[in-house]
Amino acid sequence: MPHLQVNSAPQFSWRQAFSVYCQRPVIALFFLGFAAGLPFLLVFSTLSAWLNDYGIGKTTIGFFGWVGITYSIKVLWSPIVDQLSIPYLSTKLGQRRSWMLAGQLGIALGLLILALLNPQQHIVLIALAALLVAFSSSTQDIAIDAFRIESARQEFQGAMSASYIFGYRLALLAAGAGSLYLAEFFSWSASYLCMAALMLVGIITSLVVQEPNGSNNQHSPRSEHDSLLQWFKHAVIAPFSDFFQRQGSFALLILGFIAVFRLSDITMGIMANPFYLDLGFSKTDIAEIGKVFGFFMTIAGSFFGGLLVIRYGVHKPLITGAIMVASTNLLFVALANIGPDIYWLMATISADNLSAGLANAAFIAYLSGLTNRAYTATQYALFSSLMTLPGKSLSGFSGVIVDASSYQVFFTYAAVMGIPAILLAVWVMRHDKRVA
Template identity: 55%
Template sequence: MMALSRSAGSWREALLVYFRKPVIVIALLGFSAGLPFLLVFTTLTAWLRLEGIERTSIGFFAWVGLTYSVKIFWAPVVDRLKIPLLTKAFGQRRSWILIGQLGIVAGLLVMSHWHPPQSLLWLAAAAVLVAFSSATQDIALDAYRIEIVKDTMQGAMSAAYIFGYRLALLVAGAGALYLASWGDWPTAYSIMAALAALMVLVTLWADATVRKSAQQRAADEALMVDQVMGRPMHLAQRPAWQRWLLGAVICPFLEFFQRNGAFALLILLFIALFRLSDITMGIMANPFYIDLGYSEEEMANVAKIFGFFMTIAGSALCGVLVVRYGILRPLLLGAVLVSATNLLFALLAVQAGLDMGTQLKPSLAWLALVISADNLSGGIASTAFIAYLSSLTNRSYTATQYALFSSLMTLPGKFISGFSGWVVDSSGYTEFFILASVLGIPAIALVVVLMWHHRQEEQQKRSAEL
């Protein structure tokens, strides 16, 4: 009976944790992080295609997303640079989150005032502003999420963040499509800007984080540099700009390579290639649905709302698999499924005769089947991948290291996806989706290498214990 009582108490405490202020705040800020992403990615490509913009030009818009992939270059600035007045009032993390949110609102309002056929260049510039501001917000928010609570609450914080982020994707995807079908695209983007503005109130309501003192951080970094160099570097006696450069830029990378050795290079290669397949495919998803003959409302019902629930289901399933089998096996499963489900899109294109000039609109049931498989596999792959990246990060350098990983995981895919429209126009959708599937094979191979390396490490640990 005592055991049952303690068990009931633990379950009650686990549920109550979701009603704590930091968890509620991070769920709302997760919404703030997820809202702008689709508005400069797949939702934007749907708007452009419906306005008659050619697919080659739409494909180049994928390069707007490169902003998320190069945020590592200004992550050290967000990590260390204090903003006059704002940092004193709101703290290091919230001040940068606030700057990012204001930039998002401004960019979305500008986007809502341009008509694509006449102002495509200006629309692209505004989209870059939104992406840059969103990436800046992400850098500060990732660090805030880890620093605001103890390690025991990180699971609840991650779950709350993912829920808020996915809900925002639903609003920015299906919600924007509904608004555009009922009214027009400028109105849809104006409403999205208003929602983004509301998130500023969340940042003002949130509590500031407690960080390690500058003196303690400097002492830790001096010790790390001395160990690597093999002699005292006397950092305290060096100019301020050198100390800042070493602490903000060099030490996060130094710690990662010191901990993982030469194998760190293969880890970074894996991070860069894991999402290559799904990012390359994603930029042409909405233009593909439109060319198949589906309306905005049909796309919202199936591709966005139905896909949302299947992604959540995939994430939940992956959580169970990680508990049962660890991270690497679900990671392998996700890599295989993402690559395989791209072939279903190729089959859908063949069924519709889209590349043969005999377009036949497939049934919504067939579309729902393909979308279900794609989002279920995406949920599994994304959840396992986030768990893997989290295991690589040192809490002392969360902002910069996580920015490095998240930049690498999207950079190759964003660059290659810029040519997706050209591939479709040149060879057709069927060949494009087959190519996207093939791009997933290197990630599968690298997961196998990671599993082998992990087994080798475990064997060495057991041998050392004996």
């Protein structure tokens, strides 16, 4: 039996639901979300712009995309973050805070190194520094996810994830538009120095927040009487076997549900900007409506999703989010037929980002309820990796579909891909009600 009943639906009043956002752990997640989101673009699109600005070839720039593999394979070292103590730091700060701080220091160091390098002279060192940032960032993600899950009850996880998403998205604005603005008016070195300084937001938060009471206390990889094999069984094998023991034969269906829930939005996401440009919208239109306006719509969706989880439990918002994410792809079909109408663009982006924010908040709350606090970091890393890998793999074929047919066919295909998530969300709800 899971340690948390993911199907529970405590009946909170709307006033009580809103008050959750004033809780200290929820507020802390905003700042930790900012620390998690800041490095992401700095080793992807922002770094690509910097390299391109210095005349680095497109093939070389493309190779830097491999840096992002660290975010998809973080489950490989999550047992270490879950179980291994950092000398001195873990004693002073606790398991979760010490690993968050270590990741944040690694990010700041990597960004500082990048700020001091010239792409034309130190391209290999830049690649290594970017890898340090990405590895430290994904390590920080593991620790923050565990901290979030262990800091509040499952019915509050929607609000926790919404606060996290707010901070994360704000950091994407800083690392995207903000860093480009600084590079334009000052220099790329100044831009990356400022980004390194902004990591103080996460560092200070890690130092002042309280370590969760439910964090794993089995931190030592080897005691005097334990062998390395015994530690491996406890830290690596036990988290996975625990999940299958608790969920039984339903475990495979849960993993399938996790794998398909975000297929629709991840698959279509890579074609969004080319679609807008081909339709005739300007880059300014895309920046102002797609990025800035879309940012607020995503935050609104996340906030509302968190409220719904508190008010009604996780399952109803989960099903609602799955339906909204799939159906909003049909608005892109309509936009493709109508043409470059700015109001239709606003309506489409509003619906798409609102549904994505709501669905993501509910889904993170659901995944949080699946974990066992003895193996929080490892199990959540497994879920989050599985959540994105199928969509990323299939999105590579999106351009093939568009070239072979049309945008209308592609977005219809993306909408149909959301149907399994809807059906499985209903199935999961019914199963959880039966075993409650």
